[in-house]
Amino acid sequence: MKADSVEALFNLDPLQLQDQDIFKGVEALRRMRSEFLAAGGETGAKTPGKPAAKAPKKTLSKEELGTLNLDSLGIKIV
Amino acid sequence: MSTEGNSSFSQKSQNLQLAWDSTSLGLLKECPRKYYYSIVLGYQGSGDNVHLAFGQLYHGALERYDHSRATGADHDAATVSAVRYCLTETRVALANGGWRPRDWGDSNKNRFTLVRTVVWYLEQFRDDPARTLILHTGKPAVELSFRFETDFKSLAGETFWLCGHLDRVVEFNNAVYGLDRKTTKHTLYSDFIEEYSPDNQMSLYDIALQVVYGIRGQGIIVDKAQIAVGFSRFERGFLPKTDEQRVEFYADTAFWIGQAELFARKNYWPMNDKACGNFGGCVFRGICARSPQVREMWLKGLYTKRMWDPLQVRGDI
Numbered sequence: 001m002k003a004d005s006v007e008a009l010f011n012l013d014p015l016q017l018q019d020q021d022i023f024k025g026v027e028a029l030r031r032m033r034s035e036f037l038a039a040g041g042e043t044g045a046k047t048p049g050k051p052a053a054k055a056p057k058k059t060l061s062k063e064e065l066g067t068l069n070l071d072s073l074g075i076k077i078v
Numbered sequence: 079m080s081t082e083g084n085s086s087f088s089q090k091s092q093n094l095q096l097a098w099d100s101t102s103l104g105l106l107k108e109c110p111r112k113y114y115y116s117i118v119l120g121y122q123g124s125g126d127n128v129h130l131a132f133g134q135l136y137h138g139a140l141e142r143y144d145h146s147r148a149t150g151a152d153h154d155a156a157t158v159s160a161v162r163y164c165l166t167e168t169r170v171a172l173a174n175g176g177w178r179p180r181d182w183g184d185s186n187k188n189r190f191t192l193v194r195t196v197v198w199y200l201e202q203f204r205d206d207p208a209r210t211l212i213l214h215t216g217k218p219a220v221e222l223s224f225r226f227e228t229d230f231k232s233l234a235g236e237t238f239w240l241c242g243h244l245d246r247v248v249e250f251n252n253a254v255y256g257l258d259r260k261t262t263k264h265t266l267y268s269d270f271i272e273e274y275s276p277d278n279q280m281s282l283y284d285i286a287l288q289v290v291y292g293i294r295g296q297g298i299i300v301d302k303a304q305i306a307v308g309f310s311r312f313e314r315g316f317l318p319k320t321d322e323q324r325v326e327f328y329a330d331t332a333f334w335i336g337q338a339e340l341f342a343r344k345n346y347w348p349m350n351d352k353a354c355g356n357f358g359g360c361v362f363r364g365i366c367a368r369s370p371q372v373r374e375m376w377l378k379g380l381y382t383k384r385m386w387d388p389l390q391v392r393g394d395i
Contacts, residue, residue, distance in 0.1 A: 009161075009165070010165075010179065010189065013169070013177055014165035014166045014168075014169045014177075015166065017162070017165065019155075019158050022161050022162055022165070023154060023158050025161065025193075026154070026157050026161055029193065029194055029197040030197060032194070033198050036308075036309055041309055042311060043202055043309070043311045043312060044268075044311060044312065044313055045266045045267055045268040045270060045302075045313035
């Protein structure tokens with residue numbers, strides 16, 4: 001049994017699908033994404049006048065990555 | 079007792095929940111009456127909840143991917159395992175030996191868009207700088223059930239617990255974050271992260287990260303997916319947290335759980351009638367709109383029962 005398209009991926013009994021059948025469907029979905037992007041589609045968020053939230057630049061040093069004082073939070077690890 | 083058999087509730091004090099997750103805590107904050115109907119009595123709207131089911135399958139598929147990668151599979155093989163999970167979990171066996179695809183009757187969230195979203199997400203984050211932490215057991219830190227004891231006590235001296243499930247714990251830019259994945263049908267804007275700051279669930283996950291790992295996490299990353307009929311799009315947002323915010327959330331949580339004990343002792347669950355229209359309308363609005371003496375009859379007729387027990391650990395794979 002060969003699934004050589006997205007349609008086949010969804011129409012065939014999943015229990016009968018081989019990994020290579022599924023992979024062909026995955027590749028078809030990836031092509032669909034590429035075509036969507038090529039047609040001007042965006043797979044990131046729309047920007048309503050604000051830049052996207054970025055990762056904080058500051059990173060913690062090894063010293064700062066110490067154990068949090070859980071007692072101050074009144075929390076016990078169990 | 080309506081909570082009989084629910085391990086998250088007290089055996090001494092009727093209707094008093096001792097183990098709290100973000101869902102039950104969030105419902106209590108939103109509306110005590112809604113919390114009572116949904117968690118204490120266990121009522122839910124009849125029919126398949128597409129958003130819950132879709133979200134669980136989406137999480138489950140990406141969990142398979144993470145596990146496969148952690149055990150040495152390459153990107154393609156791990157993607158296949160995630161897609162196989164989606165396809166088999168949406169296969170409904172028929173009495174005649176055949177099968178049919180699961181159908182929620184939703185044009186945005188369906189079997190096809192589930193698989194497409196999983197594949198496109200994994201393409202979007204193919205070279206993800208956020209790397210899954212590997213536990214000392216060798217398993218990836220994904221879908222981790224957590225529970226921890228607080229120092230809050232009930233009037234009967236019982237301990238309250240906080241619990242839940244972390245989607246994923248990652249190392250990103252030399253810092254540790256919890257990572258949660260969300261889906262929506264609505265347009266995804268780049269400032270979406272603001273809707274999670276503050277947020278009951280994210281704050282609890284952030285505290286859990288500190289407790290589970292005993293390290294100073296930076297906060298929470300949210301990967302949100304918009305599921306449209308013709309495409310899926312994604313955005314990543316960051317929620318950095320300070321210790322002061324953690325202490326504040328913890329103190330607020332103590333207050334809310336104290337309120338829950340008060341409601342339980344009096345068996346009085348007030349409505350927050352300013353929340354009835356939230357999120358498209360409360361599922362119990364039609365009940366609360368009726369006269370008190372007929373509500374129970376309508377609840378039994380229109381709703382099904384299930385038990386919400388946050389102490390039930392999700393299956394490990």
